[in-house]
Amino acid sequence: MAASPRSAGLLRLVAFVFALVTTWIFIRSFDGFNMKTIRLPRWLGSVPKEIRVVKTKCGLNKPCPDNFFAFKLSSGAANVVGPSMCFENHVIMSPVKNNVGRGLNIALVNGTTGTVLRQNSFDMYSGDPTLLEKFLKEIPDSTLVLVASYDDPGTKMTDDIRKLFTNLGSSHAKQLGFRDSWVFLGAKDLKSKSPFEQFLKNDPNSNKYEGWPELLEMEGCVPRKVF
Ligand SMILES: *[C@@H]1O[C@H](CO)[C@@H](O)[C@H](O)[C@H]1NC(C)=O
Numbered sequence: 001m002a003a004s005p006r007s008a009g010l011l012r013l014v015a016f017v018f019a020l021v022t023t024w025i026f027i028r029s030f031d032g033f034n035m036k037t038i039r040l041p042r043w044l045g046s047v048p049k050e051i052r053v054v055k056t057k058c059g060l061n062k063p064c065p066d067n068f069f070a071f072k073l074s075s076g077a078a079n080v081v082g083p084s085m086c087f088e089n090h091v092i093m094s095p096v097k098n099n100v101g102r103g104l105n106i107a108l109v110n111g112t113t114g115t116v117l118r119q120n121s122f123d124m125y126s127g128d129p130t131l132l133e134k135f136l137k138e139i140p141d142s143t144l145v146l147v148a149s150y151d152d153p154g155t156k157m158t159d160d161i162r163k164l165f166t167n168l169g170s171s172h173a174k175q176l177g178f179r180d181s182w183v184f185l186g187a188k189d190l191k192s193k194s195p196f197e198q199f200l201k202n203d204p205n206s207n208k209y210e211g212w213p214e215l216l217e218m219e220g221c222v223p224r225k226v227f
Contacts, residue, residue: 056070057070057086057088057089058070058071058072058086058087058088058089058219059072059086060072060219060220060221061219064221065221067223067224068221068222068223068224069087069088069109069114069144069221069222069223069224070086070087070088070089070219070220070221071085071086071087071088071146071185071196071219071220071221071222072084072085072086072217072218072219073085073086073146073147073148073183073184073185073216073217073218073219074148074183074215074216074217074218075148075149075150075181075182075183075215075216075217076100076102076148076149076150076151076181076215077209077212077215078151078209078210078211078212078215079102079150079151079152079212081095081215082094082095082100082101082105082150083100083105083148083149083150083183083215084100084148085105085107085119085146085148087107087109087114087116087146088114090116092107092109092116092119092146093105093107093119093121093148099119099121100121100148100150101121101122101123101150102121102123102124102125102150102151102152103121103122103123103124103125103127103149103150103151103152103153104121104122104124104132104147104148104149104150104153105119105120105121105122105147105148105149105150106119106120106121106122106132106135106145106146106147107119107145107146108139108140108143108144108145108146109143109144109145109146110142110143110144111142111143111144111187111188111224111225112142112224112225114224117140117143118135120135121150122135123156124152124153124154124155124156124157125151125152125155125156126155126156127156128156129156129157129158129161132161133158133160133161133164136161136164136165136168137164139168139188140188141188141189142187142188142189142225143187143188144185144186144187144222145168145184145185145186145187145188146184146185147165147182147183147184147185147186148182148183149180149181149182149183151179151212152178152179153176153180153182154176154177154178154179154180155178157176157177161173162174162176165184165186168184168186168187168188168190168194169186169187169190169192169193169194169197170184170186170193170194170197171193171194171197171199172184172197172199175199175201176199177201177202178202179202179211179212179213180199180200180201180202180213181198181199181200181202181212181213181214181215181216182197182198182199182200182216183197183198183216183217183218184196184197184198185197185218185220185222195220196218196220196222197218198216198218199216200213200214200216201213
């Protein structure tokens with residue numbers, strides 16, 4: 001028997017609500033979606049006025065305000081997994097991009113535009129530390145400096161390099177040593193200490209891995225050039 005127009009309309013409504021609910025369940029079960037930004041329909045009868053899915057830049061826990069850049073830095077895990085750097089949703093360095101190396105991984109970003117200027121990794125175990133010293137001395141004004149360690153950032157460290165990092169706002173560069181974990185975001189002509197720094201000493205009593213401390217992860221919002 002053919003459905004009357006009335007029951008066909010009801011059927012369509014039921015199908016619509018069913019689709020809505022299954023979509024919601026699907027989105028909910030999808031890891032990494034930020035539920036806080038999804039408005040749920042008020043069940044039957046009301047069509048959602050707005051379904052907005054906002055995924056934060058670099059997967060941050062909460063989005064950055066206007067005029068701030070989102071960033072996330074991870075140091076390497078022991079000598080096994082390389083570090084990664086995300087800035088404004090752009091992965092600058094990572095094992096997948098195959099542009100990280102043991103030692104210190106450093107990216108330079110224009111503090112006004114957020115454009116990546118340079119990135120490089122410096123072998124601090126057997127490399128030539130004057131390469132890093134030259135790199136740091138040539139950082140242009142108003143540049144953000146992102147740093148992530150991998151395996152050993154300390155063996156070839158020099159006092160001159162420590163001083164250059166300290167001038168970028170680092171508190172821990174002066175004690176950086178063999179196999180320490182370090183993530184840091186500083187800036188050229190920063191007049192104070194950067195709030196964006198984490199450091200773990202290589203210490204057999206507290207190391208997470210055999211021979212290395214735990215990897216470090218740091219995320220945050222850095223203001224567009226206000227220094
Ligand atoms: C950064 O961007 C600003 C604005 O475009 C530009 O004036 C400045 O020269 C850039 N700095 C560097 C080091 O590229």
